[in-house]
Amino acid sequence: MDHPDAPTIEPKPRSAAVDPNALDLLGNLPVDLAPTDQSANSQDREILKTIFGFESYRGEQAEIIRHVVEGGDALVLMPTGGGKSLCYQIPAIVRPGVAIVVSPLIALMQDQVESLKQLGVKAAALNSSLSFRDSVAIERQLRTGELDLVYVAPERLLTDSFLELLDDCDIALFAIDEAHCVSQWGHDFRPEYLQLTVLHNRYPWVPRIALTATADGPTRRDILERLELGQGRAFVAGFDRPNIRYSVQPKTAPRNQLLRFLADRKGQAGIVYCLSRNKVNETAAKLSDEGFRALPYHAGLDSSVRAANQDRFIKEEDIIMVATIAFGMGIDKPDVRFVVHLDLPKSLEAYYQETGRAGRDGLPSEAWMVYGLQDVAKLRQMAETSEASEAQKRIESRKLDALLGFCETTRCRRQVLLEYFGESDIPACGNCDTCLEPVSSFDGTEITQKALSCVYRTGQMFGAAHIIDVLLGGDTERIRKFRHDDLSTYGIGKDVSRDEWRSVIRQLVSLGLLVVDMEGYGGLRLGSDCRDVLRGDRRIELRRDPTGKRGAGGGRRGGKSKGPIDFGDPEQDALFQALRAKRMELAKAQGVPPYVIFQDKQLVAMVLQQPANLSDFAGLSGVGQAKLERYGDAFLEVITSRT
Numbered sequence: 001m002d003h004p005d006a007p008t009i010e011p012k013p014r015s016a017a018v019d020p021n022a023l024d025l026l027g028n029l030p031v032d033l034a035p036t037d038q039s040a041n042s043q044d045r046e047i048l049k050t051i052f053g054f055e056s057y058r059g060e061q062a063e064i065i066r067h068v069v070e071g072g073d074a075l076v077l078m079p080t081g082g083g084k085s086l087c088y089q090i091p092a093i094v095r096p097g098v099a100i101v102v103s104p105l106i107a108l109m110q111d112q113v114e115s116l117k118q119l120g121v122k123a124a125a126l127n128s129s130l131s132f133r134d135s136v137a138i139e140r141q142l143r144t145g146e147l148d149l150v151y152v153a154p155e156r157l158l159t160d161s162f163l164e165l166l167d168d169c170d171i172a173l174f175a176i177d178e179a180h181c182v183s184q185w186g187h188d189f190r191p192e193y194l195q196l197t198v199l200h201n202r203y204p205w206v207p208r209i210a211l212t213a214t215a216d217g218p219t220r221r222d223i224l225e226r227l228e229l230g231q232g233r234a235f236v237a238g239f240d241r242p243n244i245r246y247s248v249q250p251k252t253a254p255r256n257q258l259l260r261f262l263a264d265r266k267g268q269a270g271i272v273y274c275l276s277r278n279k280v281n282e283t284a285a286k287l288s289d290e291g292f293r294a295l296p297y298h299a300g301l302d303s304s305v306r307a308a309n310q311d312r313f314i315k316e317e318d319i320i321m322v323a324t325i326a327f328g329m330g331i332d333k334p335d336v337r338f339v340v341h342l343d344l345p346k347s348l349e350a351y352y353q354e355t356g357r358a359g360r361d362g363l364p365s366e367a368w369m370v371y372g373l374q375d376v377a378k379l380r381q382m383a384e385t386s387e388a389s390e391a392q393k394r395i396e397s398r399k400l401d402a403l404l405g406f407c408e409t410t411r412c413r414r415q416v417l418l419e420y421f422g423e424s425d426i427p428a429c430g431n432c433d434t435c436l437e438p439v440s441s442f443d444g445t446e447i448t449q450k451a452l453s454c455v456y457r458t459g460q461m462f463g464a465a466h467i468i469d470v471l472l473g474g475d476t477e478r479i480r481k482f483r484h485d486d487l488s489t490y491g492i493g494k495d496v497s498r499d500e501w502r503s504v505i506r507q508l509v510s511l512g513l514l515v516v517d518m519e520g521y522g523g524l525r526l527g528s529d530c531r532d533v534l535r536g537d538r539r540i541e542l543r544r545d546p547t548g549k550r551g552a553g554g555g556r557r558g559g560k561s562k563g564p565i566d567f568g569d570p571e572q573d574a575l576f577q578a579l580r581a582k583r584m585e586l587a588k589a590q591g592v593p594p595y596v597i598f599q600d601k602q603l604v605a606m607v608l609q610q611p612a613n614l615s616d617f618a619g620l621s622g623v624g625q626a627k628l629e630r631y632g633d634a635f636l637e638v639i640t641s642r643t
């Protein structure tokens with residue numbers, strides 16, 4: 001896109017410096033709150049409306065865009081789905097020259113470029129998947145100034161030949177996407193990101209904007225330091241994802257629990273995470289048998305199979321990807337409606353990142369997890385036997401405590417999550433399982449003492465099932481063989497059901513009061529700080545797991561739940577499906593993912609607002625000039641033929 005009227009903007013002196021040391025431990029950055037002059041925004045607002053089809057900015061977008069348009073450096077921390085892309089895409093269009101966007105993954109680049117092309121913006125990606133000819137063509141366009149944005153992988157950007165090419169270009173800005181890749185703290189470290197300071201040194205007059213959704217303090221500090229962004233402004237948004245409903249259930253019969261959860265979610269896209277490859281294969285097969293369109297994804301599959309499965313997940317609308325954590329990075333699909341964990345993730349950070357892949361489009365989505373004694377025991381053991389340094393082990397063990405605390409909490413899950421990430425004063429959310437079905441707690445000191453002494457008296461070698469049998473006063477061969485019916489703890493827990501005992505034992509393992517011997521036969525032994533409890537010096541508070549069926553479907557309240565997109569009106573539902581079918585037809589014809597044409601959100605708006613002509617259609621959020629021209633008639637026909 002040409003912008004002949006674009007004013008030439010001289011880089012302004014940089015605004016108040018952000019000293020990385022000024023960050024507090026939680027990573028909170030001082031944000032410059034100086035009042036802003038909105039008049040500079042008229043051109044970008046026009047672009048917001050005519051190209052992107054949006055009426056107004058969200059959150060700090062306006063301020064960030066103004067700052068970058070004026071030539072300032074910025075660090076943008078926003079949650080997934082917060083709207084980071086606009087923060088560099090609009091300045092890229094407004095400012096003269098081409099914006100260079102550093103992006104770590106080919107899949108991410110292609111998605112962004114395709115979405116921009118659909119909006120009529122001149123964008124291209126340079127990466128290793130291109131043929132030599134295509135690369136040369138894009139480089140030529142770059143040199144002649146025909147492009148507004150070029151996405152490039154860091155290793156390509158850093159080559160001498162590419163930098164020499166850039167020397168001849170008018171550069172609008174550098175955007176460094178997924179900026180947390182510069183930090184070794186997280187799991188996406190990319191050494192090439194460390195060399196990106198060359199951009200600053202070679203082109204000091206070009207503004208840089210670094211963006212990430214990673215919330216933790218050490219990562220933020222690394223970004224500021226390692227990208228030498230200390231002179232820029234930091235924009236930090238809250239990290240809540242209000243459209244995601246968090247639910248965590250004790251694992252009883254995981255397959256059936258999963259099937260119950262999925263029962264009224266047929267036709268929706270989702271991810272089911274499992275720890276092992278075997279479990280991925282089994283679960284995907286089981287779901288397929290049950291009539292779901294499920295595909296497996298893990299590092300043990302041939303790379304062509306992985307690529308094909310990922311491609312189907314992106315281009316089709318109702319695929320459930322059953323996967324190990326090898327899957328997910330670089331998936332920008334906005335309409336993932338649920339993320340399931342059949343096994344515990346490694347940490348709360350991992351949980352937040354993995355569940356964050358749900359609902360980027362802002363529509364209601366679910367993060368649903370089951371966990372049980374085995375998971376807890378496995379993670380506890382991994383932490384104990386880890387070969388890391390003592391200091392590292394302490395960190396790991398704290399992270400594990402936080403994760404288990406989240407699982408076992410009786411409070412609002414969102415409060416626990418966000419507090420962990422350093423936010424405070426969070427009201428109970430009303431959109432998690434514990435808010436929807438409050439969980440009570442009770443004084444579990446006595447019941448804990450009973451369990452601990454039973455483990456002790458049986459010699460600290462039996463698994464949970466046998467211990468519970470003894471507590472319940474059961475009559476099993478094992479009990480008779482070991483004469484456990486003679487013990488003082490035999491039958492002392494008759495007043496408690498087997499399920500409740502399971503819940504108690506799981507919680508005691510979570511608390512570290514019992515330890516499962518994973519190397520042996522899963523026998524339970526006493527944890528190191530049991531003494532206080534046995535002596536009666538420490539009070540133990542336990543949660544009463546909800547027993548009703550209500551919790552079983554993911555914390556939804558009675559009755560059949562509505563799917564996330566359910567108009568409650570058969571005609572509207574049918575229109576939505578017809579619009580989806582039209583979108584799929586158009587997407588297939590171009591070989592692009594359906595969501596780059598319109599997102600579900602826009603289809604929902606079409607159903608609710610029923611535009612009768614092109615001018616109504618142009619008024620829908622997300623419909624800019626290019627999309628109006630390309631798709632207005634096709635979708636209007638679907639709408640008007642039914643109304």
Ligand code: ADP
Nearest residue numbers: 054056057058079080081082083084085086361
């Ligand atoms: P992020 O990169 O932060 O995960 P995106 O840039 O992909 O988020 O934006 C998330 C969603 O929000 C997209 O569907 C995008 O079109 C939409 N969006 C962004 N900014 C606005 C806005 N100002 N008004 C309406 N929708 C917006």
Ligand code: ZN
Nearest residue numbers: 412429432435
């Ligand atoms: Zn809540």
